Amino acid sequence: MSNRVNPDLKKELRKFGEGDWNDCFNCGNCTAICSLTEKDILFPRKEIRAIQMGLKNKLASSVGPWLCYYCGECSETCPRDANPGELMMAVRRYLTKIYDWTGLAGLFYRSKLALFIGFLLVLIAVIAVGYVKGFETEALMEFGHLFEQYVILALFTLIILPNIFHMFWLTIVKQKVKAPVFSYITGFWHLIWNMFTQNRSLKCETGSFRWLEHFLIVIGYLLLLFTTVFLNWFSTENNFIIWLGYIVCGLVFVFTFDFIIDRLRKKREVTKFSHHSDWLFVIWLFLLGLTAFIVRLFVDTNLIDNNLWLYMIHLIVIAQWGILLVPFGKWTHFLYRSFAIYFANLKKSALKREGKL
Amino acid sequence: MGENERTGIFFCINLNGNEDVVDIFKIAKNAEKKPNVSVVWYSSDISLSDTKKFASEIKNLKRLIIAGYKTGTVKSFLTEAMVIAGKNPENILMADFNEYGANTKADTEKAKAVVECAILGVPFEAASVPGETSVCTETLVIGGGIAGIQASLEIANGNQKVYLLERTGTIGGHMAMFDKTFPTLDCAACILTPKMVEVGQHPNIELMTYCEVKSVEGEPGNYKVRILKKAKRVDISRCIACGICSEKCPGKAVSEFDAGTTLRKAIYIPFPQAVPNKYLIDADNCIYVQSGKCGICVKVCMVDSCINLDEKDEEVEITVGNIIVATGFKVFDAKKIERFGYGKFPNVITSLELERLVNAAGPTGGNICFRTRDKKGNWIFSDDNEKPKSFALIHCIGSRDENYNKYCSRVCCMYSLKLAHLIKEKLPDSDVFEYYIDMRAFGKGYEEFYERIKEEGVNIIRGKTAKIEEKNGQLLLRTEDVINDRLIEQKVDMVVLAVGLEPREDTSEMAEMLGISRSDDGWFLEANSICDPVGTYTGGITIAGVCQGPKDIPDTIAQSSEAASHVLKSIINGKIRKSIKDLSYDKIVSNAKEFSK
Known part of the structure; x- marks a missing residue:
C-alpha cells in the first residue's frame, strides 16, 4: 500500500486524546529533548508529522509511541504548546485500536456509552451466574477460579496473540524489514526483561521513584494473578501462599491508590490529561487488589459465608477487568511496549545489516 | 424603520480568561433597546458548527453586526449562514472592540459607541474624529538609539526644536554595540557615529543624556514633561575627556556597552565615540558616593572644578507639543x-x-x-x-x-x-x-x-x-x-x-505615564498596525522603532522618519489632533447620527 494522504486522520485521532496537532511547527525540540530517542528511533515529531500529513500507514507502522514513557519534558518545553507527550498517549490508544482485530478497543476508547453497556452486561452476566449457582459460596468460588483460568487462556489465544501478530505484521513484515534470524532470538531475552522491568523508563526525567512504583504494581499484579489463579489463594490452607497473597494485594492497591491521587492532583505533565481509559485502568486495578484482599480477610475470619455479596463484587470487578479492560484497554500497553522494543531492535539490526547504521 | 432594516448583533465573548475587558453584557442590553435591533446573540450560546440552524435564525434580518473581541474568528461562519439564509453577506458589519482600542473595562463607553455606530451604519472612524487644538512647536524624543537619533535629526533639519532624552551617558543605543549591519556588511559605527555627531552639534537639538522622564501632564499640543537629570558629577562643559580620572579610579562595574563582557571604571565614558564625549560618574559604584572616602578623581583632574562629587540630581520641566517614544528594547x-x-x-x-x-x-x-x-x-x-x-x-x-x-x-x-x-x-x-x-x-x-x-x-x-x-x-x-x-x-x-x-522592564510605567496602550505581547500599541504604525490613540504621541515591535535597522529608520513627519505636519499646520479617547460616548453618537442623515 502506498502512503495515501488521509485528511480525516487528524479528526479521528482527536477522539483518542486531547491536543492540537496543528499547532506543531516541526522544530524537532521534542525529539531532541527526549532521553529515549536514538539515532534511528525518532519520536514524537515524526508521528506528529504523519498526523499532520494524514499518513495513516506511516503512523500504523511506527513503534515510537510505545517507546515513550511520558515524562512530559517535550510538552513542557514545546515552543508551540502542541503537547507532544499527550499526543504520544493518544497515538498509543489509536494503535491499540489499529492492532485489535475485534474493533472493540477502538469502540471502547471512543465511546463511553459502549464501555458502560459492556460493563453492565458483564455485571448482569455475573449476577446471572450467581443465580444459577444458587448464590452458594463454595460453588461460586470454584466457578470463579475456573473462570479466571479459562478467561486467561481465551484472551491469549483469541485476542492478544493475534493482535501482537498484527502489530508484527504492520511494523515489520509490511515495512519489509529484513532482520537477521539470530536477532529474533537474541532480542527475545531483551523482550522478556523489558516486559517485567520496563527499565528503559529509568532514563526518563521523571526519576526512579515512579519507575519503582510502576515496577511494584506490575510485579504485585503478576504475582496476584499467579497466587489466585494457579495457587488458588482464596481456598488454600498454605500459610506462605496466604501471606504472599496479602502482600501482593497490598502492593497493588496501595500503589494504584497513589496513582489515582496523582491523577486527581494533575500536577505532573503526565497526569494533566486523563482519558476515561486511564481512570478505569487505575481504579479497577485498585478495586481488584482491594476486593481480593478483603475477600481473603473474610475467608480467614470465616465471615465469607454470610457476606457472599463481597465475593460477588470481587467477581464482577474481575470479570469486567478480564473481559473488557485487559484485552481492549490500557493493560495491553504492557505487552505492546515490550514488543515495540523488540521490533525496534529488529529494525536496528536490519539497518545494520544493510550498512545504513 | 421598516421590517427590512432589522438588525441582529452577534457578540463575541472570546476573552481567553482576561477579566479586565469591557462589560459586553451591559453593551448588549443597551443595544437591544435600539428600535431596529431585533435580536442579540452571544458566541457562548451558539454552536459554530451548525450553520444551517443559525441560518434559520437570521431569516428575517437585513443586517448582521459582529461585535466584541476576535470578531474575525466567527466571520466565515456568519457569512456562510447569511448565504444559506439567502441574504447578502455584504450586510455583515464588523464592530471589533480591540480594533478601536476598547480593551479594558474602562473603555466600556467607547465600545458602546462602536456598537452604536455599527447600528447606525456609520464607520466608527468617521464618527470618532477628534477635534484639533493648537500645538507647541517643540518636540521631545524619548530614547537616543538609532530610532530617536533619526527622528530628532529629521525634525531638527526641518528647523524645529527637539529635546532628545537619553537614559544612559551616551546616545547610540544598541546599534553602537554592533559590528556590522546586514545584509550589506557595512560597518555599523560608520553609519551611526556621523549621525551621533550631527545630533551632538545640531543647533536645534538639545541633547539630554543621563536623564529620565518623571511625569507627563497636560494635553496634546501642550505637554508638561518633568525630567530627572541624574547627577553626572562631571561638568561636561569643562571636561576635556583626557581620561586620567578613569585611569586612577578604583571603583569598578560591569560595562553595559560591552554587553557585560568587560569591566569599566566608576568614572567612565561609555565608549570612545560617545556623544557627548565626556566622562560621568556612576553613583552606584563610586566609592566616594557610597562611603564618602575616596575622591581620587578630583585630585587627579587637570581642570578646575570639573568634577563635583557632591552634585545632586535635579528636575527640570519642559513644555512640548509632540512626544516621540523611541525607547527600544x-x-x-x-x-x-x-x-x-x-x-x-x-x-x-x-x-x-x-x-x-x-x-x-x-x-x-x-x-x-x-x-x-x-x-x-x-x-x-x-x-x-x-x-x-x-x-x-x-x-x-x-x-x-x-x-x-x-x-x-x-x-x-x-x-x-x-x-x-x-x-x-x-x-x-x-x-x-x-x-x-x-x-x-x-x-x-x-x-x-x-x-x-x-x-x-x-x-x-x-x-x-x-x-x-x-x-x-x-x-x-x-x-x-x-x-x-x-x-x-x-x-x-x-x-x-x-x-x-x-520590551524594556519599564514599558508599562512608560505607557501609563504617556497614556498609551500596549499590545498583548507587551510592546507599545500603534493606532493601526497597517495604516498608522507610528500613531497612538493619544494625540501628540507617536512611537518609533523597536518599542512598537521588533524590527531591523532599515525599518526602524523608516518608521522614525515617519514619526518625524507626523510631528512636522502638526507643527506646519499649527494644529494637532486631540486624543480619540477624550471623545465622549455622546459626542461620538451625535457625530454618527449627524453622519447618517
Whole structure:
C-alpha cells in the first residue's frame, strides 16, 4: 500500500486524546529533548508529522509511541504548546485500536456509552451466574477460579496473540524489514526483561521513584494473578501462599491508590490529561487488589459465608477487568511496549545489516 | 424603520480568561433597546458548527453586526449562514472592540459607541474624529538609539526644536554595540557615529543624556514633561575627556556597552565615540558616593572644578507639543532557559556578546576567544588562549516560543547569518553550524545574503536544539535534523544563543505615564498596525522603532522618519489632533447620527 494522504486522520485521532496537532511547527525540540530517542528511533515529531500529513500507514507502522514513557519534558518545553507527550498517549490508544482485530478497543476508547453497556452486561452476566449457582459460596468460588483460568487462556489465544501478530505484521513484515534470524532470538531475552522491568523508563526525567512504583504494581499484579489463579489463594490452607497473597494485594492497591491521587492532583505533565481509559485502568486495578484482599480477610475470619455479596463484587470487578479492560484497554500497553522494543531492535539490526547504521 | 432594516448583533465573548475587558453584557442590553435591533446573540450560546440552524435564525434580518473581541474568528461562519439564509453577506458589519482600542473595562463607553455606530451604519472612524487644538512647536524624543537619533535629526533639519532624552551617558543605543549591519556588511559605527555627531552639534537639538522622564501632564499640543537629570558629577562643559580620572579610579562595574563582557571604571565614558564625549560618574559604584572616602578623581583632574562629587540630581520641566517614544528594547535573558546552560557553561554566549567580541573596538580587539576564569574567578575572554574551532548558532532563543515570547523577533535569523559570516571571516578554518526553525530572510537583499552565507560553507540545519551539555570540555548539542530525519549530537567549542528582543522592564510605567496602550505581547500599541504604525490613540504621541515591535535597522529608520513627519505636519499646520479617547460616548453618537442623515 502506498502512503495515501488521509485528511480525516487528524479528526479521528482527536477522539483518542486531547491536543492540537496543528499547532506543531516541526522544530524537532521534542525529539531532541527526549532521553529515549536514538539515532534511528525518532519520536514524537515524526508521528506528529504523519498526523499532520494524514499518513495513516506511516503512523500504523511506527513503534515510537510505545517507546515513550511520558515524562512530559517535550510538552513542557514545546515552543508551540502542541503537547507532544499527550499526543504520544493518544497515538498509543489509536494503535491499540489499529492492532485489535475485534474493533472493540477502538469502540471502547471512543465511546463511553459502549464501555458502560459492556460493563453492565458483564455485571448482569455475573449476577446471572450467581443465580444459577444458587448464590452458594463454595460453588461460586470454584466457578470463579475456573473462570479466571479459562478467561486467561481465551484472551491469549483469541485476542492478544493475534493482535501482537498484527502489530508484527504492520511494523515489520509490511515495512519489509529484513532482520537477521539470530536477532529474533537474541532480542527475545531483551523482550522478556523489558516486559517485567520496563527499565528503559529509568532514563526518563521523571526519576526512579515512579519507575519503582510502576515496577511494584506490575510485579504485585503478576504475582496476584499467579497466587489466585494457579495457587488458588482464596481456598488454600498454605500459610506462605496466604501471606504472599496479602502482600501482593497490598502492593497493588496501595500503589494504584497513589496513582489515582496523582491523577486527581494533575500536577505532573503526565497526569494533566486523563482519558476515561486511564481512570478505569487505575481504579479497577485498585478495586481488584482491594476486593481480593478483603475477600481473603473474610475467608480467614470465616465471615465469607454470610457476606457472599463481597465475593460477588470481587467477581464482577474481575470479570469486567478480564473481559473488557485487559484485552481492549490500557493493560495491553504492557505487552505492546515490550514488543515495540523488540521490533525496534529488529529494525536496528536490519539497518545494520544493510550498512545504513 | 421598516421590517427590512432589522438588525441582529452577534457578540463575541472570546476573552481567553482576561477579566479586565469591557462589560459586553451591559453593551448588549443597551443595544437591544435600539428600535431596529431585533435580536442579540452571544458566541457562548451558539454552536459554530451548525450553520444551517443559525441560518434559520437570521431569516428575517437585513443586517448582521459582529461585535466584541476576535470578531474575525466567527466571520466565515456568519457569512456562510447569511448565504444559506439567502441574504447578502455584504450586510455583515464588523464592530471589533480591540480594533478601536476598547480593551479594558474602562473603555466600556467607547465600545458602546462602536456598537452604536455599527447600528447606525456609520464607520466608527468617521464618527470618532477628534477635534484639533493648537500645538507647541517643540518636540521631545524619548530614547537616543538609532530610532530617536533619526527622528530628532529629521525634525531638527526641518528647523524645529527637539529635546532628545537619553537614559544612559551616551546616545547610540544598541546599534553602537554592533559590528556590522546586514545584509550589506557595512560597518555599523560608520553609519551611526556621523549621525551621533550631527545630533551632538545640531543647533536645534538639545541633547539630554543621563536623564529620565518623571511625569507627563497636560494635553496634546501642550505637554508638561518633568525630567530627572541624574547627577553626572562631571561638568561636561569643562571636561576635556583626557581620561586620567578613569585611569586612577578604583571603583569598578560591569560595562553595559560591552554587553557585560568587560569591566569599566566608576568614572567612565561609555565608549570612545560617545556623544557627548565626556566622562560621568556612576553613583552606584563610586566609592566616594557610597562611603564618602575616596575622591581620587578630583585630585587627579587637570581642570578646575570639573568634577563635583557632591552634585545632586535635579528636575527640570519642559513644555512640548509632540512626544516621540523611541525607547527600544532589551535582549531576552538567556538564563531563563536553563537547558541551554547560559551562565553555567562559560562558552555558551549570547549573540550580543559575540557582537562585541567580533568588534575591533570590543574587549578582545575583534578576536574571537574562549571564555575562561581569571584569578579572581570572573569570567573573561582571554586573548592568549587558542581559538575556538567550531561554533553553533541557535536561533529563536526566547522568540516564537509559547513559554517565553510568542512573537518572532525578526532580526535574529539575519544577524545570526551575519555573525556566522563574521566568524568565518575571522577564523576561516572553523566549522559553523546554524540551527534554525524557519529562515526568515524577508527584506531587500536578505535572501541573497542567506544564499551567500550558505555558499561560504556555513552548515545550516533545520531543527531547534533542545539542550546543551558539557562533555570533555566541549559543548554537546542535541538537535533533530528535521529535513533529513536524523538526530544530531554535535560537539562544538562555542555556542551562540540568538536571543530575541523584549520590551524594556519599564514599558508599562512608560505607557501609563504617556497614556498609551500596549499590545498583548507587551510592546507599545500603534493606532493601526497597517495604516498608522507610528500613531497612538493619544494625540501628540507617536512611537518609533523597536518599542512598537521588533524590527531591523532599515525599518526602524523608516518608521522614525515617519514619526518625524507626523510631528512636522502638526507643527506646519499649527494644529494637532486631540486624543480619540477624550471623545465622549455622546459626542461620538451625535457625530454618527449627524453622519447618517
